[in-house]
Amino acid sequence: MHIHIINPNTTASMTQAIHRAAECQASTGVRITASQPESGPVSIESHFDEVVSAVGVAQEVLKGEREGGIDAYIVACFGDPGLLAARELTRAPVIGIAEAAFHLATLISTRFSIVTTLSRTGIIAEHLLEQYGFRHHCRRIRAAEIPVLDLEHHPDAAFKRIVEECCRARDEDDIGAIVLGCGGMANLTQEISREVGIPVVEGVSAALKLAESLVGLGLYTSKHGDLAYPRPKPFTGQFAALSDLQLPPK
Amino acid sequence: MHIHIINPNTTASMTQAIHRAAECQASTGVRITASQPESGPVSIESHFDEVVSAVGVAQEVLKGEREGGIDAYIVACFGDPGLLAARELTRAPVIGIAEAAFHLATLISTRFSIVTTLSRTGIIAEHLLEQYGFRHHCRRIRAAEIPVLDLEHHPDAAFKRIVEECCRARDEDDIGAIVLGCGGMANLTQEISREVGIPVVEGVSAALKLAESLVGLGLYTSKHGDLAYPRPKPFTGQFAALSDLQLPPK
Amino acid sequence: MHIHIINPNTTASMTQAIHRAAECQASTGVRITASQPESGPVSIESHFDEVVSAVGVAQEVLKGEREGGIDAYIVACFGDPGLLAARELTRAPVIGIAEAAFHLATLISTRFSIVTTLSRTGIIAEHLLEQYGFRHHCRRIRAAEIPVLDLEHHPDAAFKRIVEECCRARDEDDIGAIVLGCGGMANLTQEISREVGIPVVEGVSAALKLAESLVGLGLYTSKHGDLAYPRPKPFTGQFAALSDLQLPPK
Amino acid sequence: MHIHIINPNTTASMTQAIHRAAECQASTGVRITASQPESGPVSIESHFDEVVSAVGVAQEVLKGEREGGIDAYIVACFGDPGLLAARELTRAPVIGIAEAAFHLATLISTRFSIVTTLSRTGIIAEHLLEQYGFRHHCRRIRAAEIPVLDLEHHPDAAFKRIVEECCRARDEDDIGAIVLGCGGMANLTQEISREVGIPVVEGVSAALKLAESLVGLGLYTSKHGDLAYPRPKPFTGQFAALSDLQLPPK
Amino acid sequence: MHIHIINPNTTASMTQAIHRAAECQASTGVRITASQPESGPVSIESHFDEVVSAVGVAQEVLKGEREGGIDAYIVACFGDPGLLAARELTRAPVIGIAEAAFHLATLISTRFSIVTTLSRTGIIAEHLLEQYGFRHHCRRIRAAEIPVLDLEHHPDAAFKRIVEECCRARDEDDIGAIVLGCGGMANLTQEISREVGIPVVEGVSAALKLAESLVGLGLYTSKHGDLAYPRPKPFTGQFAALSDLQLPPK
Amino acid sequence: MHIHIINPNTTASMTQAIHRAAECQASTGVRITASQPESGPVSIESHFDEVVSAVGVAQEVLKGEREGGIDAYIVACFGDPGLLAARELTRAPVIGIAEAAFHLATLISTRFSIVTTLSRTGIIAEHLLEQYGFRHHCRRIRAAEIPVLDLEHHPDAAFKRIVEECCRARDEDDIGAIVLGCGGMANLTQEISREVGIPVVEGVSAALKLAESLVGLGLYTSKHGDLAYPRPKPFTGQFAALSDLQLPPK
Incomplete structure (x- = not known):
């Protein structure tokens, strides 16, 4: 294959x-x-x-x-x-990768939040959730406010910000899982997951x-x-x- | 695994x-x-x-x-x-298996129909579509009007009725794929698929x-x-x- | 009858x-x-x-x-x-009793909140609201975080927690009525109602x-x-x- | 009272x-x-x-x-x-009486149809269904196409038209109950009910x-x-x- | 014309x-x-x-x-x-003027908030948003809590309250535009707009x-x-x- | 301007x-x-x-x-x-032009149908209706099944097909207005309108x-x-x- x-x-x-x-x-x-x-x-x-x-x-x-x-x-x-x-x-x-992450997140939790890069891209996710049928499965779209390429250029700072936002989602959003909202986070998933302690779904995988x-x-x-x-x-x-x-x- | x-x-x-x-x-x-x-x-x-x-x-x-x-x-x-x-x-x-079939069907078509056994179970599928978010992805729930165990006891007649209803869905419902609405149809999927000529999604697989x-x-x-x-x-x-x-x- | x-x-x-x-x-x-x-x-x-x-x-x-x-x-x-x-x-x-309370609450207010026992049961209420058509009539599902049997074993403490949460709903949720989210609260309704001062709908009655x-x-x-x-x-x-x-x- | x-x-x-x-x-x-x-x-x-x-x-x-x-x-x-x-x-x-009929109809069936007087009033019912949350509980709004006062002036012809439309709803709409869409039908309910043979909900009662x-x-x-x-x-x-x-x- | x-x-x-x-x-x-x-x-x-x-x-x-x-x-x-x-x-x-403002607001922003007079009228706007299809385009309905005629009798205080609430909407609601929720604000629009610094849509115009x-x-x-x-x-x-x-x- | x-x-x-x-x-x-x-x-x-x-x-x-x-x-x-x-x-x-036509159609009718070129583009209109909030204002999307450029190359045949479909929409769809679903129909609007006899909304204008x-x-x-x-x-x-x-x- x-x-x-x-x-x-x-x-x-x-x-x-x-x-x-x-x-x-x-x-x-x-x-x-x-x-x-x-x-x-x-x-x-x-x-x-x-x-x-x-x-x-x-x-x-x-x-x-x-x-x-x-x-x-x-x-x-x-x-x-x-x-x-x-x-x-x-x-x-x-x-x-957005649809993929949404689909899998609904299989292991009843409600999830998204943690994405910049808040201005939230509306793109929002439109996708509507089109795919997951509007009510997503509690909140959160932005770590880091530009996409900072994931490459400042990986440590970016990682820290993402984990912070994931933890906030976990503690405040009444959810069971988190969807990572950027392809550039693919290689960080396991580490983020470990830090956050609840299922973290990443779209590429x-x-x-x-x-x-x-x-x-x-x-x-x-x-x-x-x-x-x-x-x-x-x-x-x-x-x-x-x-x-x-x-x-x- | x-x-x-x-x-x-x-x-x-x-x-x-x-x-x-x-x-x-x-x-x-x-x-x-x-x-x-x-x-x-x-x-x-x-x-x-x-x-x-x-x-x-x-x-x-x-x-x-x-x-x-x-x-x-x-x-x-x-x-x-x-x-x-x-x-x-x-x-x-x-x-x-219902959720699984719905999820996969939305990945290969924009709209699908369900072909199930008895029309009285349609409401169960309808409630699931609502809960899962797929209400607008499903054009129609169709019933072949065959009791579940007829799939075992009268397989040929059952097969014929299902294929008929699938063909009607294909020709009338403005869809791209069909979801089979019964676990008992699992072993018929490939044959049904061949007869109908459009993607047929079965829940067990x-x-x-x-x-x-x-x-x-x-x-x-x-x-x-x-x-x-x-x-x-x-x-x-x-x-x-x-x-x-x-x-x-x- | x-x-x-x-x-x-x-x-x-x-x-x-x-x-x-x-x-x-x-x-x-x-x-x-x-x-x-x-x-x-x-x-x-x-x-x-x-x-x-x-x-x-x-x-x-x-x-x-x-x-x-x-x-x-x-x-x-x-x-x-x-x-x-x-x-x-x-x-x-x-x-x-959930559907009954929802129906009556919509007849005396335009929007209501639910006060239930444990937050983990919120998703059950949420699914029912969706199925019954009342998703947009309910502003918020609140949990007093008391196990059901505490209603029997620690009635005073339970009563106090429920009233507190009802008052918060009244003051913060932009609602006209409260739905009590547990059959075990049936005998407390009138007292709660008196404390809260807005219509409180209980499902058994x-x-x-x-x-x-x-x-x-x-x-x-x-x-x-x-x-x-x-x-x-x-x-x-x-x-x-x-x-x-x-x-x-x- | x-x-x-x-x-x-x-x-x-x-x-x-x-x-x-x-x-x-x-x-x-x-x-x-x-x-x-x-x-x-x-x-x-x-x-x-x-x-x-x-x-x-x-x-x-x-x-x-x-x-x-x-x-x-x-x-x-x-x-x-x-x-x-x-x-x-x-x-x-x-x-x-519209809301009342809708509420009760959902308690005895999963889906209902409305049989009203003139088709031009259908939009009024449609807007109410949306506001009350019952959009998806109503399969179809049907009109007998009789002016309201004909219920008084030509009761026999009106009754016949209403029963015809109710029977069509029963046979074609995949429903369990019918809602009568006019206060003027209040005194006909029992007879209509007898003719149609499925629950008929009338708003005044x-x-x-x-x-x-x-x-x-x-x-x-x-x-x-x-x-x-x-x-x-x-x-x-x-x-x-x-x-x-x-x-x-x- | x-x-x-x-x-x-x-x-x-x-x-x-x-x-x-x-x-x-x-x-x-x-x-x-x-x-x-x-x-x-x-x-x-x-x-x-x-x-x-x-x-x-x-x-x-x-x-x-x-x-x-x-x-x-x-x-x-x-x-x-x-x-x-x-x-x-x-x-x-x-x-x-409500529908007009909603329509135009969706053409220049993806999401908007409403700033209206009294909070008790919020439900009217909410029902209109639902009927017109804009429920998800409006993030929040805010009230300045000023009676309509205060717009005439105490214009300066009213103006101040409205601007305050508009600024809160701009800063907290994740929106691109504001809809003014009262015909009596028609003559204040330009000034409000200038103060708030994002598009402000008024219904009369x-x-x-x-x-x-x-x-x-x-x-x-x-x-x-x-x-x-x-x-x-x-x-x-x-x-x-x-x-x-x-x-x-x- | x-x-x-x-x-x-x-x-x-x-x-x-x-x-x-x-x-x-x-x-x-x-x-x-x-x-x-x-x-x-x-x-x-x-x-x-x-x-x-x-x-x-x-x-x-x-x-x-x-x-x-x-x-x-x-x-x-x-x-x-x-x-x-x-x-x-x-x-x-x-x-x-799609959003524009939808917006204006809702101002002169409660429900409309779309008449577009090819049925395969219906899903595009359907997604737009969802995103813009007009899903329930559109009764039906109809296709005249004419390729876009036929509007230029075979204008008479195309015109005839479009008018036929518009008349069907008028007679069967329980609507008040029709939206023309192609920019290439801009210059035909008035003639179509005359033939069909109900408001026809075209997107460019x-x-x-x-x-x-x-x-x-x-x-x-x-x-x-x-x-x-x-x-x-x-x-x-x-x-x-x-x-x-x-x-x-x-």
Whole structure:
């Protein structure tokens, strides 16, 4: 089984960290690869960053489909950018790390809180919770107020802030579990977990397991209805290459 | 990894069929066991059946905890009877097959329909969809109007009726996937899938994979908050044995 | 008119207290009886306790139906355990005390808060609010953090804690009424009410009045659709006696 | 106990029919009176009719409060016109017949349909369902397409149309009970019920019983918070008399 | 284009203030007129006040229709009293100031708070948010606890209180904009805005612009379905004049 | 006042048609300009098309901000692609045509239906309805099953199909108004309206009027909270130019 992780931002070191974290969690016989778009923002902290990164996600899926052999994709940014578009482009399952974390959190607790990076991205999580159906399962969205790349540049300070906020969630929010709201926290999960003492769900590993699950069951992204392959059509300018997607007829 | 499936009804042949279906789907190195309660209804087709079976589910979990070595439990009836009670009794993840099927269905389609046995059980599914957050992801609950045990006694007729209803769902409901609404359909999934031609999600295998996922990640049922171990207390009469659960302090 | 109250826990003294509280409120000509299951937990403070007690509730209804002459049943635990199962077993109305209190509270205020015993049972109330449609009518679920049986063993301290929490609800929650979240508070309602100075709705008396209402109007639990009598079927083991429910054909 | 029914329209014969229907259902010792506003529409079939009738409802409550001795009020039009205003004007419980019917219907079935007079009033019921929390308990709002006063002028034809629509609801809507959507149907309920064969809930009798319930329990409209007595203030023109409500201080 | 503003309360000086505020915002070529009902409360601070004022709103629309030449109406009280009734009476668009403010606020922010006069009117806003669909767009309803007419009689103190509460909303509520919850604040908007430093949406000006928008596009209140002209019928007593509405056939 | 319309697809002839349609509706003194992205799909009929077009939308806003003098932007595709990202990039109001049409439709009717191009795009509208709060205001999403560009290439056949579906919505859906679900229908609105005979709301003109409204009132996209300017950061590859957005500090 071959699962490919797309880090939607273009920071290669973060891709590598996510790759390593995922490999630690992968089941025997599962090959993990990871990439980031050639073009796009170095981190995703706004709707604008997200919109640009979504194109990169789609392009990485198309690249994967052209090369072949990929059984499932993971979109490793907590806003799940481009998720439904990516699903249109392939029969392989595509899993976002926000949805993955939400799904697993509801299986081990009745209510959870999210601890994310910057408060301005809270609205993105809020919209996802609504779309996925988990509005009432999430008690609160908390921000540690650390920019995404500080997870790399100032890991100790970042770790401290995240743990503090997780502890506050544990003590004040009437919850059973915490969802970490950033792909860049993937490699910190176990340590955070140990400090906080209640289940901490991190999206990359959650998505990995859901991807393994779907592939293992032979389940695939439905091509019946609204996730069918996009109708082929001309694209112009710098996106002209998308005119010829070479996707299966149906 | 040891995953134990609890068939909440007391029909041993159905337990075996579910067991076999699960074993076919289990990952390498995962040991599957299955049991049914000693006491309870031979099939579950009403709230009353469900209430009785929920005690059986709890008792099977307690038996599992006493024996030890079980990493996760599956509750293999589409009403998820006793699910939250079971979660209170163990740190091991406990997965219901209805919730499992719903979760996976939302990962490969935007909207799904349920095809269940008897229309009178539709309300049970409806309440679960509401509680889990998937009310708007399910377009319609359809019943093949076959009693649960007919899946064993008249498999061909039952199979035909289910496929008919699945095809109607595919053609009329504006959906991308179908959820099979009965644990007894576990061994028919692949054939149904082939006939219907769109993704068909069955709960036992879905729950198996979610259980493997949580165990694989070291995630456990939260003991912080409302799923903590029950406070020990006297039980009377035929339930007197429950007075001494011998659960960990916290 | 004969209304039978089922105290789902097995503490006879609590049954008696509830019985007395109900008799004080019963209309002229209404006969109140009360019982508790032979088997089950002495108090209900978790999903597990609730699951076991639900069987007791069903069995008490069956006993009532066999004996005959009962016009309505009340399920006197704030989690409404086994409510829909109980409804399946009889044409007589069956009222849960949580739903009853919610219904009446919305008739005399626009928003209410719940004051319950232990915070871990809050999720049970939360799920009921969702299922019944009252999620947005309840501002907050508050716990006095007293175990159910302390209502009997340490009544003064319990009373003080409950009043304190009710006053906090009154002053902080932007509400018009308070719902008491435990059947064991039935005999304290008037005193609490006097202390708090705003309407306090208690479920046993509320359910009694709703039961009287339905019986008075000749309204009965619908046997058309999903609350029809359960299909008869074999039950095994300690539940074998349930195989022959001797319910009417339809 | 004295319960006063306000028929919000000004058709005295309808008031009398409602009065008689209510008296048949009243408990021993309960005195029923009924009135209609001096001014207003002869029937209520639009938002406009409703707005005018709401003033009449408020004035009838004020008249009742001036005269004294009334323990509860019923607003006997299916749109519950002026309900919250009426509640502000008195400590006595005030019950609308739409809300009353919805509440009781949910106690004897899991889902119901409404059969009302004209389809244009469906939106009024829809908004009430949303506000009261019963949106998902009502499967469908059906109209018999008969003007309200035809219930008086062409009772046989009206009865036939209503029964037809009720039977359709019973057979097609996956429900357990029917709510009759017009106060003018109060005297037809039993016959309709007999024809349709499933529980039929009618609002006037439902409201009567809820009123008896609240009075019996000593519960009153909360004067804490948003249903407190209105602040006294000048009213001008034809409403000048409202300037001096002579309500209690709090 | 002629837009007529109805101030639902009977305080002429407030009508004038609203009129002036609207004229400052009107587009070139738009004629603004304003009136208040002949009869009704001098301010609207309860459901009771609202019910009485709704009749006045309807009567002002009828007067406008009789006189002719009005292209749109604005209902200038934050509870939108009589809005749907008013829409039934005319093909001209009718806009409420609460709905208008909510709509515009969602176009410039993702979440907003309301700052209103008295906390007891919060429930009115809450019900409107639910009916209009904006429940989740509004974070919090705050009250400055100043009676409506204090906006006229003690403008400086009122202004100060409102600004204080707006600043609290800005700093504590995780919002992007503030909605002012009273027509009487119309002439203070710009100053408040300047003090608070984030977008402040006021309903009168918002409604004016939405009215201009609909008229400009030739859009009119639908007469197909539930907002069709009311069926003509007798009205009695002081409302007898409403018996002959002289509305178009359809 | 200068309002700039962004046609998110790259078909210049459609931009011109939209431009012309908007100019017909613009108020005196309002200058309308229109553009389409240099790069992107020639029509938008899938999530994939939408994701690519969203980058184009953002880039057109950035171009507008660099050039200066634009008072508001309109995103003229019914999926509102990139709307929140666009709002982050400017203080000027940005209006999507789907949201605009929904908002205005709720002001002239209580319930509406959408008539869109291809059924596969229905899910996009459905998600927007949920996010904006209008889920319950929309009765049904209908598709004429015509590809977007057929609106240009086979206008007569397309027009006929759209009118057919609109008439079906009018007759079957219990609605008061219809929302046209494609920017490409902007120039057909009046003719469709005439054929269908009930209000037909089209998004481009609706957005134009909402944009005029906000600008007229001095309301701007909030820069407080989650729509603040994006934090500046490096972008790589073909998006490198976005590294230096030259946006105001706050």
